[in-house]
Amino acid sequence: MNVIAKTYQKGEIPGVIAINASVCKGCDACKRHCPTGAITGMFGATHSIDVDLCLSCGQCLVNCPFGAPYETSDAVDTVISKLNDANVTVVGIIAPAVRVAIGEEFGMPAGSLVTGKLYGAMKKAGIEIFDNNFTADLTIMEEGSEFISRARHAVFGEKGENGEPIGPLPQFTSCCPAWVRFVETQYPSLIPHLSSAKSPQQMAGAVAKTYGAKVWGKPAEQIYTIGIMPCTAKKFEASRPEFKSAFEYQTHINKAKSETYADVDVVLTTRDLARLFKKMKIDLAKEQDYTPEILFAEYSGAGTIFGNTGGVMEAAVRTAYAVITGNELTDVEFKPVRGLKGVKSASVTLKDSKYDKEVTINLAVVHGIARNLKPVIDQVLAGTSPYHFIEVMNCPAGCINGGGQPIQKNGSSWIEAIRPWFAWK
Amino acid sequence: MHSKNMILKHPLSVRIFHYLLVISFVPLAVTGLILYFKPFSESTMNLTIRVHVIAGILLTFDALSFFMIGYKRVVLFLSRVFSISGNDFKWFAVLGGYPQKLLLHKKVPVPPMGKYNSGQKLFGVCVFIGGVILIFTGLALWAFPHNLPRGTVALLGHLHTIAAWALTLFLCVHIFLGIYMFDDFKAMFLHGKIPYEEAKEMAPLWVEKEIIPLPKN
Numbered sequence: 001m002n003v004i005a006k007t008y009q010k011g012e013i014p015g016v017i018a019i020n021a022s023v024c025k026g027c028d029a030c031k032r033h034c035p036t037g038a039i040t041g042m043f044g045a046t047h048s049i050d051v052d053l054c055l056s057c058g059q060c061l062v063n064c065p066f067g068a069p070y071e072t073s074d075a076v077d078t079v080i081s082k083l084n085d086a087n088v089t090v091v092g093i094i095a096p097a098v099r100v101a102i103g104e105e106f107g108m109p110a111g112s113l114v115t116g117k118l119y120g121a122m123k124k125a126g127i128e129i130f131d132n133n134f135t136a137d138l139t140i141m142e143e144g145s146e147f148i149s150r151a152r153h154a155v156f157g158e159k160g161e162n163g164e165p166i167g168p169l170p171q172f173t174s175c176c177p178a179w180v181r182f183v184e185t186q187y188p189s190l191i192p193h194l195s196s197a198k199s200p201q202q203m204a205g206a207v208a209k210t211y212g213a214k215v216w217g218k219p220a221e222q223i224y225t226i227g228i229m230p231c232t233a234k235k236f237e238a239s240r241p242e243f244k245s246a247f248e249y250q251t252h253i254n255k256a257k258s259e260t261y262a263d264v265d266v267v268l269t270t271r272d273l274a275r276l277f278k279k280m281k282i283d284l285a286k287e288q289d290y291t292p293e294i295l296f297a298e299y300s301g302a303g304t305i306f307g308n309t310g311g312v313m314e315a316a317v318r319t320a321y322a323v324i325t326g327n328e329l330t331d332v333e334f335k336p337v338r339g340l341k342g343v344k345s346a347s348v349t350l351k352d353s354k355y356d357k358e359v360t361i362n363l364a365v366v367h368g369i370a371r372n373l374k375p376v377i378d379q380v381l382a383g384t385s386p387y388h389f390i391e392v393m394n395c396p397a398g399c400i401n402g403g404g405q406p407i408q409k410n411g412s413s414w415i416e417a418i419r420p421w422f423a424w425k
Numbered sequence: 426m427h428s429k430n431m432i433l434k435h436p437l438s439v440r441i442f443h444y445l446l447v448i449s450f451v452p453l454a455v456t457g458l459i460l461y462f463k464p465f466s467e468s469t470m471n472l473t474i475r476v477h478v479i480a481g482i483l484l485t486f487d488a489l490s491f492f493m494i495g496y497k498r499v500v501l502f503l504s505r506v507f508s509i510s511g512n513d514f515k516w517f518a519v520l521g522g523y524p525q526k527l528l529l530h531k532k533v534p535v536p537p538m539g540k541y542n543s544g545q546k547l548f549g550v551c552v553f554i555g556g557v558i559l560i561f562t563g564l565a566l567w568a569f570p571h572n573l574p575r576g577t578v579a580l581l582g583h584l585h586t587i588a589a590w591a592l593t594l595f596l597c598v599h600i601f602l603g604i605y606m607f608d609d610f611k612a613m614f615l616h617g618k619i620p621y622e623e624a625k626e627m628a629p630l631w632v633e634k635e636i637i638p639l640p641k642n
Contacts, residue, residue, distance in 0.1 A: 025566075025582065026460075026470065032571035044460060044474025045467040065570055065578030409576025418572045424475065 007052040007185050011241040015051030016232045017061055017069050017403075024068040028423040030060035033413070035182065035370035035394060043423040053185070055178035057394045058232035058269075058403015059370070063413055073235045075226070075266035076276045082224045083126045083280075089216045090224045092127040093204040094118065096136065097230035097307030097399040098270045104406040105274030106285040116289025119297070121282050127226070128216060129292045133299030135203040136306040136315070139175055142197035143312070144319030147171050147389050154388075156355055167192050170364075170380060170387045173312050175199040177237035178394035182369060187377060200306065201227045201234055202243050204296075205263030209246030212296070220250045221258040227267040230307065230402035233394070238264040269404025309367035309398035310337035310344060313391040317348060317363070326353040337365045340397055340415055342372035345387065362387045368396035368416050430621035432636055434540070434612050439498060442491040443613055449484035452476055453559075454593045461586070481563050488556060505541055506549030512536040516543035523602070540631040544602075551595055555588040562588070 008014045019030075019039075026044045031037070038054040041047035047068070049060075061069040082088050103112035119129055146167070152158040153166040160166050174180055174195040183190050198206075205227070209220040216223065227234050237243070243263045250256040268276065277284055291297075302315035314334045321329050336346035344365040351358050364387040366372050373392065379385040395401050396415040435443070456477040463470060492499050515536040519525070521544055522535040541549060562585040570578050603610050606627075612619045625632045 026463075026474065027566060027570045027582075029570035029578070042467050042471035044477075045470035046463060063571065063575055065573075065575045066582060067579075407575075409574060409579075411573075411575035411578075413572045413575075420568045421571065422568050424478075425471065 009241050011239060013056070013073050013236050013239045015049060015054045016056035016071055016073050016235045017049055017054060017058055018072050019047050019049055019060075020068050020070055021046045021048070023066055025066055027065070028421070030064050030069065032418050032421060033059040033063045033370060035059070035178070035373075036186065043425055055181050055394060056233040056236040056403075057178040059395060061232065061403050062401075062405065062407055063411055065411075067407075071232060071235075071269070073267075074272065075268060076272050076279065078266060079224075079226055079268065079276060080279060088222055088224050089218045090127050090226065091130050091208045091212065091216075092122050092226050092228050092273075093130045093132050093135075093201060093208070093264070094122075094228045095132045095201070095230055095234075095307060095399065096304055097402060097405070098228055098273070100307075100400065101230060101405045102270050102274055102284060104408075105271065106277075106283060108285050110408070114284065116291065117284050117287040119292055120287035120290035121277055121284045123290055123292070124282050124287065125277065125280050129294060130204055130208055130212070130225075130296040131299055132200050132204055132227075133303035133306070134296050135200040135207060136175075136303035137300050138203050138207075139197055139200045139306075140302055140312065140315040140319050142203075143171075143173065143175075143195045144316045144323065146195055146197060147316060148320055148323050151359065151361065151388060152352070152354070155359055156352075156357075167196065169193075170385055170390050171195055173316075173391045173393075175306070175312060176233075176393045176399075177231070178233040179369065179392045181233070181236070182394065187381070190377070190380065193380065198243070199234075199237065200303075201229060201237065201267075202245075202263055205238070205243065205265075206245040206249075208296075209261075209263060210249050213250075215294070215296075219256065219258075220246050221256075221261055224266075225264045227264045228270070228273050229267055230270050230399045230405045231395075232269060232403040234404070235267040235269075238262060238267045269402075271404060271406055274406070307399035308338075309340070309393055310365045310391065311398065312393075313337045313363055313365050313389070316389065316391075320361070321348075321350060324350045324352050324354075324359070337363065337391075340367075342366070342368060342416070343376060361389060364390045366390065367393045367398050369394050371396075371416050371418070431616075431618035432621050432624050432632070433617050434609070434619045434624070435617040436498075437617065438491070438495045440613060440617055442487060442495070445483065445487035449480045449487060450592075450596070452480040453484060454589070454596060456480065457589050457593065478567060481560070481567070484556075485560050485564070488560060502549065503553065505539065506546040506553065508539075508546075512538065513543040513546070520544075523605075527605075537629040538627065538631070540628055540635070542627070548595055548599055551591060555592045558584050558588040559592070 024046045026046055028043050031039045036053045036055060038050045039047050039060060040050050082090050099115045099118050100111055100113050102118060103114045104110050122129055150167055150169055150171050154169050170193060172194045174197055183194055205225045208225050209223050213220045213223060227238055244260055246263050247261050302318055305311035305314055314337050317334050318329055337344050346363050347360055349358055349360045364376060366376055396412060401412045456473045459473045519533050519535060521542055522533045525531045525533045562581040565573060565581050566585060608619050608623050
């Protein structure tokens with residue numbers, strides 16, 4: 001591991017992915033999937049990862065034919081020890097894309113939706129359920145409201161309610177940690193364009209250790225939050241030192257005294273959770289469906305579609321429509337942002353009920369940033385972007401194809417239709 | 426000593442194919458072993474794989490062109506190496522008499538063989554199947570490892586390694602016996618002909634059934 005990493009804050013995991021030199025064939029397949037060119041090593045030589053460039057997205061890991069990349073951070077045994085500690089309440093924050101993938105690890109057909117079984121297996125393991133769809137709904141309300149505020153500022157000169165500065169357009173989504181790190185390390189001038197909303201995972205961690213502390217009747221420091229994500233970069237995100245809102249709330253507002261703790265203590269990928277269940281002799285495929293009686297398992301369809309490319313945008317449009325027009329959408333499906341095209345765009349014309357004027361919002365959805373992002377970014381940098389709101393997800397097809405998902409023998413490279421490459425250097 | 430009665434065993438087209446095979450497969454085997462064990466620096470490993478790729482392209486063109494130009498010879502070669510008889514089992518039972526000859530300086534009865542003995546036929550089968558596998562898997566591993574299904578590429582990688590090891594190990598035996606049977610070695614690398622007496626001893630069925638004496642000038 002590169003110990004002189006320059007693009008990390010103190011406490012952050014400096015690169016979640018590494019390459020096993022004894023397994024690597026130097027075939028260069030991984031380089032075609034890396035969004036930042038972080039994989040070094042000439043063709044034919046053992047490859048390694050430049051952690052300063054790496055986004056920890058794990059696309060190299062899920063696409064390497066020989067299984068050379070691996071995760072440097074594994075919290076499965078730590079979680080099991082926490083589950084065995086009677087003083088600790090372990091809370092599992094389940095991302096939307098996990099429930100349609102984890103069944104594969106237990107011999108179920110690809111794409112099986114196993115929400116009820118997953119809840120049941122988590123209950124059996126002793127994990128309290130916090131469905132991340134709940135906070136995906138919170139995220140979209142935050143992100144959608146922020147967009148409306150930026151749009152009204154740009155069109156009508158509207159000021160912030162408390163005089164706070166309002167960010168520029170286009171607004172980029174901010175729930176993909178690989179994308180956020182990409183902007184921070186490659187295009188820092190675009191940071192103001194990122195939505196200031198935290199990702200659903202980080203909102204969930206903060207909620208679990210504040211409001212959740214009352215629900216479970218435990219002090220926040222005895223609540224152990226695990227993000228259960230389709231994404232390896234979420235491990236990096238959870239380690240960011242700024243994500244300690246619950247600690248700050250508890251110490252400053254509630255005057256509680258404790259050592260600093262993170263909003264999300266650890267992250268397990270879908271693969272990790274399957275391994276945890278197997279270690280605990282829980283066969284998810286044989287679990288009965290379970291429905292938890294808790295607010296944190298309530299969510300809308302908007303939260304559900306977050307894990308797909310276009311899902312955040314579709315959810316945002318639904319929210320924006322309701323807020324701007326003052327009416328609920330009758331048909332909530334917004335199909336132009338669906339599908340696997342690299343860059344999808346659409347325009348929506350709405351009547352802003354506050355100003356009694358029609359506004360047209362141009363939207364774009366980008367996934368698979370290794371192939372598809374650059375033209376969109378170049379337009380924004382040049383000030384010629386036609387878009388007002390841009391959703392970006394690092395992985396091709398979105399979180400559903402994240403680096404933490406079960407590894408498919410069929411791979412996922414077809415999503416991007418990468419051209420043949422006669423490797424040489 | 427040069428016999429007056431010579432038989433053409435390896436025509437020019439076969440010899441050219443074999444020359445190209447030598448100058449492509451030997452570097453492929455050597456660089457393949459280096460790529461497998463990865464002993465050198467990054468730049469040397471890159472140079473190694475470049476040589477591997479170039480030699481692989483040469484091998485592919487050699488095989489394709491021979492297949493197209495010498496199609497009938499390829500068919501004949503395949504029909505010979507894929508034909509099996511009871512003599513082949515008997516030949517393998519004594520390993521062609523080579524260990525006895527080499528280690529004990531003893532001659533044991535060996536069943537009569539055609540143009541190729543059973544060991545050469547097995548080698549021919551391995552070269553044909555292994556060569557096809559190496560060419561196709563090598564091309565896929567070089568140009569498309571990132572856009573074929575990862576499970577498929579992993580399988581191709583294993584097949585490539587297995588075929589390469591099998592042919593490389595077989596090559597060692599082939600080179601040793603090729604040099605041991607020096608007349609055949611000279612025939613393949615020089616003029617294509619072997620002495621009639623040797624052919625009659627080593628490949629009596631071939632001489633008996635296929636060789637036609639040419640009228641003397």
